[in-house]
Amino acid sequence: MLSLRDHRTDARRLTLRALPAVLAAVALLVTPWTSPAASAHGSTADPVSRNYGCWQRWGNDFQNPAMEQEDPMCWQAWQWDTNAMWNWNGLYREGTGGDFQAFIPDNQLCSAGHTGDGRYNSMDNPGPWKTSGIGANFTVDVLDQALHGADYLQVYVTRQGYNAETDALDWGDLELRATTGTYAPASHYLVNVSAPGRSGHHVVYTIWKASHADQIYFFCSDVTF
Numbered sequence: 687m688l689s690l691r692d693h694r695t696d697a698r699r700l701t702l703r704a705l706p707a708v709l710a711a712v713a714l715l716v717t718p719w720t721s722p723a724a725s726a727h728g729s730t731a732d733p734v735s736r737n738y739g740c741w742q743r744w745g746n747d748f749q750n751p752a753m754e755q756e757d758p759m760c761w762q763a764w765q766w767d768t769n770a771m772w773n774w775n776g777l778y779r780e781g782t783g784g785d786f787q788a789f790i791p792d793n794q795l796c797s798a799g800h801t802g803d804g805r806y807n808s809m810d811n812p813g814p815w816k817t818s819g820i821g822a823n824f825t826v827d828v829l830d831q832a833l834h835g836a837d838y839l840q841v842y843v844t845r846q847g848y849n850a851e852t853d854a855l856d857w858g859d860l861e862l863r864a865t866t867g868t869y870a871p872a873s874h875y876l877v878n879v880s881a882p883g884r885s886g887h888h889v890v891y892t893i894w895k896a897s898h899a900d901q902i903y904f905f906c907s908d909v910t911f
């Protein structure tokens with residue numbers, strides 16, 4: 687039989703042995719909510735982008751198994767890489783020299799050409815993404831948390847006949863509907879867009895050239911006209 691003293695020693699050893707695992711668990715719990723603030727960038731707030739929308743809807747509830755049925759595209763995105771969700775504001779590509787089409791092949795438009803070591807690849811998958819309802823004339827609102835400014839914004843909209851549920855986005859699926867000039871640093875950049883002759887599920891593809899660096903953001907937003 688163990689004496690009382692032995693019991694205590696064993697308990698202490700067990701605690702020490704478990705400490706690294708406990709610390710790792712705490713770090714996992716804390717990291718998700720601290721990392722987004724550490725790197726402020728931006729995304730399309732309206733109509734909300736795929737990554738920003740999945741973070742808004744599920745960021746506080748990302749382990750809820752109901753997501754698989756209620757919001758399957760967000761579910762697959764969370765399963766692919768939670769860092770794409772915590773870093774919903776970091777979907778950009780650097781070093782293109784402005785020639786972004788050369789760096790972003792067809793079927794990879796929503797991940798900015800598998801940027802960030804493939805972190806955002808789940809954004810490319812076609813399917814029943816949640817959509818925002820819009821009319822033929824709408825306003826795109828880009829959120830700039832870091833006050834980078836904008837050299838320009840471009841807004842593309844998919845052509846009528848494109849099937850967002852089955853077809854990953856290609857450059858040929860898109861029609862350029864708005865190009866802007868520069869914006870001084872601000873929290874929100876608004877772009878008025880007209881995209882007549884469309885119905886059903888479409889994708890609004892917004893490109894934001896930040897002014898502080900060779901850094902271009904690419905956002906897919908699902909809409910219903």
Ligand SMILES: [Cu+2]
Binds near residue numbers: 727
């Ligand atoms: Cu930034």
